Amino acid sequence: MLIRKATASRRGFGAAYYAYDDLVDTFRSSAHPYALCPSPRLCICVTMFNEEELELRRTLEGIAENIKHMRVPASDVVVCIVADGRANLPASAIAFMESKGMMSGEAMAEQGRLVEDGAARTAVHIFENKGVSMFLHTAPEHLMSTIVVVKERNAGKLSSHHWFFEGLCRRVEPDVIMLIDAGTKPQPKALEALRVEFDENPTVGGTCGELRVFQPRCFQIVNAAQSFEYLYSHIMDKAMESMFGFISVLPGAFSAYRYKAVLGRPLEKYFWCEHNVVTNPFVSNMYLAEDRILGFE
Numbered sequence: 001m002l003i004r005k006a007t008a009s010r011r012g013f014g015a016a017y018y019a020y021d022d023l024v025d026t027f028r029s030s031a032h033p034y035a036l037c038p039s040p041r042l043c044i045c046v047t048m049f050n051e052e053e054l055e056l057r058r059t060l061e062g063i064a065e066n067i068k069h070m071r072v073p074a075s076d077v078v079v080c081i082v083a084d085g086r087a088n089l090p091a092s093a094i095a096f097m098e099s100k101g102m103m104s105g106e107a108m109a110e111q112g113r114l115v116e117d118g119a120a121r122t123a124v125h126i127f128e129n130k131g132v133s134m135f136l137h138t139a140p141e142h143l144m145s146t147i148v149v150v151k152e153r154n155a156g157k158l159s160s161h162h163w164f165f166e167g168l169c170r171r172v173e174p175d176v177i178m179l180i181d182a183g184t185k186p187q188p189k190a191l192e193a194l195r196v197e198f199d200e201n202p203t204v205g206g207t208c209g210e211l212r213v214f215q216p217r218c219f220q221i222v223n224a225a226q227s228f229e230y231l232y233s234h235i236m237d238k239a240m241e242s243m244f245g246f247i248s249v250l251p252g253a254f255s256a257y258r259y260k261a262v263l264g265r266p267l268e269k270y271f272w273c274e275h276n277v278v279t280n281p282f283v284s285n286m287y288l289a290e291d292r293i294l295g296f297e
Contacts, residue, residue, distance in 0.1 A: 040145075041076040042195060043174040043259075045164040047157055047252075048182035049084045053092035055183035056081075060144075063180070064134035066191040068142050078172070080147045080164055081182075085154030086112075086125070100134070103127040103148040124163070125150040157252070162271050165262075174259050179291075181253040185214065194256040205261035206295060208250040210234045252291035262294055270294055 046059055060079070067074050081097075083089050086108060094105040108125045127150075131143040149163060161179070169177060176198050178191065186209070194207045211234075213227040241247045250257075262270075270293045 039174075040078045040172055041072050041175045042070075042078070042178065043164075043169060043172065043176075044077065044079045044178045044180060044191070045161065046079065046081045046180050046182055047084065047160045048081065048089075048093070049154075049157075050088045050090060051093060051182040052090050053096040056093050057096060058185045059180060059182050061134045062185040062187075063191065064138075064142070064144050065188045066186055067144060069189045070192045071196065074142050074144065078145050078147060078174075080149065080168055082160040082164060083148070083150045084157065084160050086150050086152050088154055089150060097148060100132050101129055102132055102146050103150070108150060122152045124152060158271065158274060161252075162274055165267055166271070169259060176256055177259050177262075178256040179252050179254070184211070184253050186254065190254075191256075198256075198258050204258065206247070206250050206255065206257045208238075208247065208255040211251060211254055248295055249292045250295045255291070257294065266294055 044063060046056075046063075048056060060081075063079055067077055070077065081102075083093075094103070097103045098105055103125075104127065107127075111122050111125065125148075127146075127148040129146050131140075132146045133143055147168070149160075151160070151163075165177075176195055178194065180186070190209050194209060197204050197207050211230045213223060213230060217223045238247055
């Protein structure tokens with residue numbers, strides 16, 4: 001509690017950027033007082049939609065546990081939580097992040113009241129904190145730096161990644177970026193296993209870990225089918241593809257990329273449908289699961 005209380009005064013409740021259509025360019029060129037590490041070695045993007053406290057807590061505690069085992073200082077790691085739509089954010093998730101000093105629900109509500117009174121329309125709410133503790137007793141060197149971005153309206157997961165890649169990452173230029181869905185719990189050394197691969201092999205552009213269903217239930221058809229697909233896609237598909245030095249799909253729920261490797265054409269193709277109307281059925285099929293685009297490019 002003392003650690004959390006001492007660092008609470010350092011958090012910054014960021015203002016919103018009003019023109020949603022050019023939000024990314026606005027953020028990139030703005031004078032936003034980015035208080036965290038100016039050039040982090042690792043940026044972790046946690047995308048969420050309507051996940052409850054338990055799912056979000058599971059992910060953030062897993063990341064915090066991983067930070068203890070990393071060979072890079074915690075100060076060089078930034079965790080960015082992007083919530084897709086303020087109306088979809090559960091009260092339990094807001095209360096949890098407020099209790100950790102990560103954001104303020106009242107600040108968002110107040111901004112909403114100002115908009116109703118005629119103020120400029122809000123696009124996103126941005127909150128920063130240098131010292132977030134996920135556990136009761138956390139050493140100062142293991143505190144987590146967080147940015148919480150709550151989009152005012154729902155625009156899809158690709159839009160959340162658009163802000164993360166083209167907005168935040170373009171500004172701070174990390175060495176490695178990781179993508180995790182809220183509800184995914186990384187094992188204690190899983191993130192470091194992905195990150196260290198980029199240090200040891202300069203030709204690697206992307207890595208991913210094995211995904212498993214949490215507490216699979218064989219008597220539930222959908223649950224069992226998902227568990228089977230995850231298991232055998234890693235045993236057979238990815239094992240075979242890795243023999244040829246190329247994995248076609250890195251799952252958006254748990255993957256990592258060398259940031260310089262995805263700059264240029266890969267990101268341009270990844271966000272193509274954010275700026276264009278999709279009319280081709282083949283292209284439409286590709287963007288049904290957009291995480292295959294980065295690996296393909």
